[in-house]
Amino acid sequence: MSIRARVIANFRASVALQLEGEAEIVKAHALRSVPLLVAGDLVLCEFDAGVLRVVALEPRESVLERADRRSVKPLAANLTHLGIVSANPPGIDTLLIDQFCVAAHRAGVGALIIFNKCDLQNEEEQLRSRRVLDVYRSIGYPAVAIDTKSDDGMQPLLDELEGRAFTLVGASGVGKSSIIQRLLPDKELRVGAVSAATGFGSHTTSVTFWYELPDGGAIIDSPGVRQYSVAHLAPNMVRSGYHELARAAESCRFGNCTHTVEPGCGVQHALAEGTVARWRYDNYLKLAAQ
Template sequence: MPRRSPLKPRAESSADGDRHPGLIIRHHGRGALVETPAGNRLECTARKRIRDLACGDRIEWSPAGDGQGVIEQVLPRRSVLTRPDHRGRPRALAANIDQLLIVLAPEPEPTAALIDRYLIAAELMPARAALVLNKSDRLTPANRTDIDRMLDEFSALEIPVVRVNTREANALTPLTGLLSTHTSILVGQSGVGKSSLVNALLPEHELRVGELSEASGQGRHTTSDTTLYHLPGGGDLIDSPGVRDFHLWHLDKTELAQGFREFADYAQQCRFHNCRHLNEPGCAVQAAVDAGDISARRLESYRKLYAQLEAAEGRLGDY
């Protein structure tokens, strides 16, 4: 069965004659494994002027002989998920994502503060966000109440929440329903079971990994690779080990409030148009918290993140 491609069927050439459309399904250094609309795959190297490739990028490439290609252009992105490099500079991790699936589990203990950071990233990309409670069969009387309370807080923000596990028949159905019409990426702490979810969603995962490695000529697929897979039930899934933890050091603190969706309507009612929702008089966001319309924990989380971003300004070069 030919591989499905999310690119619209079209002739594999452009007005330039020797340029062809493609999708990056794996990125490594200056090289990338590119998929054509027909489902063929070839290894391509980017032109020197192209400095920021990501898995999920739509590109144009030209033939370079021996089944190889050269990436000539990266087409405009609908969205991009970034992470800081070793110097603290933002680098693209995955592009054209429209859904961020935040995976958590009873163990390690989920933290609302980390979920807040992922939700901020989703709001600003922009992309839809959903919470996936994996290993739901391991909930116990000791942890169920706290986890349910935390999930209820996010459900109140109209963020979808699904509970799944890989042990029971049909237990992944809620997740496959979320995935079928989106290009998604799984994010979350180490140990929450992202790899087990990928293996369950892609029954022939190891075979697919081998096929990709053979197609790229790069040898064995490594844990540092970010790879896009076409799901058998529809939708695409980007698997990346680079999102085990998540920080917002590259974010301008003036953008932070935009990542808290429940602030939007109230912020327009603040006394000062540039209210930071810290301790300013006439802050409508604080008034909404006092009235019970906004979570006090979420406002405190925002203020802590604001202070961290403010402290980090001017020091990014030290990372």
């Protein structure tokens, strides 16, 4: 008889699973025929001579992928949103945010822009952040400014969570794990349970990790990255991932317009009007050239 389970984390040598309807975390190995498993995957398992084996992967509702030089690999599955976290320090990197916006578009999931560590910002920095957040809002992305240190600093994020499955992504040190700590005061207990079951150390931020939220949603922690390459994506995917550019491009005179030198370009027109932000366009050109 097979048992359904959720993949909490994949440690390569084994996976940590939560069996359906049970709180306990168990360790399992996947059959060779099962594709690479990631946090969030739903799987079927069977006991084989007292050992738990993953025998099948259920179809994924969504998958976030990441490319390195050699291949494209899944990073997390069955997410409904990317939570794109930035903070200063280490610094707000809008190119990285845009790369993740394209990734969300590619994965068919929503994106939420999160600026963390607001408690560290002076008035001038707050103003600058607000301008950037307003641009993302005008494109259609919800955007929140939070901090994990003050009592009510998390409230704007709490309002966005309701029943969704967020994968937190962003540079190292922006506060992804701190956000999850605030959402789940028993986080260390859960991490400890996974360590105890799998025998792997408790330094969980080196792996992607699925945390069920009490109200039915979930939040997924992932290791920090410096870059999220979109080079493996078709140029068309990058273009359509810039929603406001794609909208402005509908009025370009030429169907194959590159939005750089052509006459009658809707994007150039929108830039001149100020309805498309110059820095978003500059980021787009950088990504389109990859």
